[in-house]
Amino acid sequence: MTLELPARLTQYAAGGGCACKVPPGELDRVLDGLTAGRATADLLVGVENGDDGAVVRIDGGRAVIVTADFFTPVVDDLRDWGRIAAANALSDVYAMGGEPLVAVNLLAWPRDVLPFELAAEVLAGGAEVAQEAGCHLAGGHSIDDREPKYGLAVTGLGDPDRLLRNDAGEPDLPLTLTKPLGLGILNNRHKATGESFPEVVEVMTALNRDASRAALAAGASCATDITGFGLLGHLLKLCRASGVDAEIDAAAVTYVEGARQSLAAGFVPGGSRRNLDWVRPHVAAQVEDDELVLLADAQTSGGLLVAGELPGHPVVGRLLPRAGGEARITVH
Template identity: 85%
Template sequence: MTVDLPARLTSYAAGGGCACKVPPGELERVLGSLTGGRASDDLLVGVENGDDAAVVRIDGDRAVILTTDFFTPVVDDLRDWGRIAAANALSDVYAMGGEPLVAVNLLAWPRDLLPFELAAEVLAGGAEIADRAGCHLAGGHSIDDREPKYGLAVTGLGNPAHLLRNDAGEEGLPLTLTKPLGLGVLNNRHKATGETFPEAVAVMTELNRDASRAALAGGLSCATDVTGFGLLGHLLKLCRASGVDAEIDAAVVPYVEGARSSLTAGFVPGGSRRNLEWVRPYVDSGCGEDELLLLADAQTSGGLLVAGEVPGHPVVGRLVRRAGHEARITVG
């Protein structure tokens, strides 16, 4: 379906996708002061380790997984934006080793700038992905806002004894990455120029379901998804939670076609630069600035970073024994 917009969709937003997340350093300072709500042994995963979702035990072999994610347009196509945002929100459940059960829409729309009828295309894209995931999509909440935003609040189910967590990494385990990087710089180029990148859209709309299931089937227990804080940022959180250091082999990290040339041309999101600024004190590297920027690139609906081997996906590094008091990442 062709939909005519008064202007390009991405022009209605200051940022785009997961690159418009609150910078990780600022987020840590705020969350570090929180004491949490009701204390209970049934709260298996909370705010303490920066995991992808909250997990609460229901009974012996069932836990509910709760998450929400939404963002401003990352592409100009309305339906593609809905598909990307939905896949990204569902990813948090898969990153915890769960299966999404039901989701509700979160929609902000500038009614005085864009006809509200156009929002139906965004919602249809979200519904398409939810259907592909076998996840019920029912209702939601909408507000009038100067910037368009869309995402989902998702409830999933998992087994308390078989979760994928940030704090379950062990030294010696390889690190597997299940989607290529470079989505941030390509989305930034798209916003600036209008050029389209079908491979990037295909990567962002791919569900992390199969990778999550394969990790669980292999007996693995540690993973996170790679989104707004980049590979280095999410890996640093995992290392801190697990009490390990990490090594990354930059030469084998996969990238979406056009990512390197887009970086060279200067299409680097502000979020990617902030990510690198945050992780730099914890990174030892002989690589150049461009390589580190790509490794810190703010991804939207990126893949899983799994501690362990996942068949069909590249091993990009490994977890090693922590050498000091603070987590360190060596990039070679």
């Protein structure tokens, strides 16, 4: 369906996608003061390590995985935005080793500037991806807002003894990355210029389902998805939670076509710069600063970073024994 908007969709939001996340350092300071939501006998994963979803044991062999994710437009196509936002929200369940069961829509819409009828195309995109995932999509919540926002609240199921967690990493495990990086930089270029990047849309709308299942089949117990805090940011959180250090082989990391050229042209989201500022004190870099910007780039609906080897995906580093003190990441 072709729908006419008064202006390009991405122009109705100050930021775009997961680059709009609250900076990780600020989020840590707020969450550190919370006592509610900490893990208990039945709340297997709570707020303590900033994992991808909360996990509650409901009986011996089943656990409920709960998450929510929404953001402003990252592309100008209404349906593609819906597809990307849905794939991104579902990814949190896959990153925990679960299967999504049911989701509800989260929609904010500036009704005074964008006809509300256009929202139907966004919702249709979300429904398309939920159907692909075999996840029921039923109802949701909508509000009138200054900026358009869309996402899902998702409930999934998993085996409490076979979860993927960010606190289960062990020294000497390889690190596998299942999607290329550079999505934030290309999305920022799209927002600034209107250029289309079909490969980026294809990467962002691809489910992390197969990667999650492959990780479980390989016996992995530690993973996280790479979204708004970038590879370095999410890896730092994993290292802190697991009590390990890590090293990254920058040459082994793959990128979507045009990422390096777009970086050189200055299309770097503010979120990516903030990510690098946050992780820099914990990084020992043997590479140029531009390489670190790419590794800290704020991804939207990125891949999984798995502590383990998955056939068909690049090994980009490994976990190391903690050398003492704060977690450290060596990039070479």
